[in-house]
Amino acid sequence: MRQIIFTAFFGFVFQLTFGQNFNSLGTDCNPKLNNHEIAYFDSLFSQKDYDFRNKTIGFASPNIIHFLGIIPMPLGFNNQLLPISKKEYFQELRIDDKNKKCSELLILTDSLRAITKGFDAIIILIPKKKMKKVNSETSRKIATVFGYRDLNYPENLDSVGADTSLTLNNEEVKFLNQIYQHDKNKFDFSNKSIVIVDYYSKSVIKKQDYINRIKNRLKKDFLYQTDDIIVLSEHEKRETGYDVIILLPVKMIQREELMKIIKTPHNTQ
DSSP states (O other): OHHHHHHHHHHHHHHHHHHGGGGGSSSSSSBBBBBHHHHHHHHTGGTTTTOOOBBBEEEEEEOOOOOGGOSSOOOHHHOOEEEEEEEEEHHHEEEEEOOOOOEEEEEHHHHHHOOOOOOOOEEEEEEEEGGGOOHHHHHHHHHHHTTTSOOOOOOTTTGOOOSSSSSHHHHHHHHHHHHHOOOOOOOOTTOOOOEEEEETTTTEEEHHHHHHHHHHHTOOOOSSOOEEEEEEHHHHHHSSSEEEEOOOSOOOOHHHHHHHHHHSSSSOO
16 A cells, blocks of 8 residues: 555656656657656656666556447456557646546566567556556456557657658668568568558559558557558569558458559559
């Protein structure tokens, strides 16, 4: 109980003493922390003696109900914890002017890290009155929910999005390989020619526009729900000049129609 009171109180005091640097916290959704965030959590959870450097940190709260489109909240505290982004975590802290919430650090075991597909620890932000409900099942429950989606936040987000050329540069290859690292095709974008297709509008999307589409999504979330990858046959490669199609969400396609779209000149959005 003393540790709970200390963590909650220290979080409030540290926000006051952190000064202008508090504006450097939660500026993006990257689960890798910046130096200011590392310093913040090192101090907040000093009793845990946990090194936040080079760690992938998830965040969760029972107050965000938009995850996966879930509206009704299930029974039981552990079932109500849902992932939020780092940006949302700090936004909730900023509006908690009455200091009604506190944070708890859940350090994951190797088996739980595997379930989450890469997170080292999860920080939960909950009402103080709910703190006593945190138990041994909390880590397992929230790790399972994190595992429903694939962690694919790229390391070089700020290095892509400006190039207007048709081919992929090295940074874009690294970017797309990280975005699609969990794809069943295990596709490597190195030295590959890609085409991005919007099947509904029967058009090809510019590479730069597609990359910025991903970046805009990652301003709000810590991962990007990937699009479909269609690896072309050797015959299709010779006919089209492409190695792979990235297909924007669509219910059904006809392969012949898809080939017609990427063969048609001057149909880029």
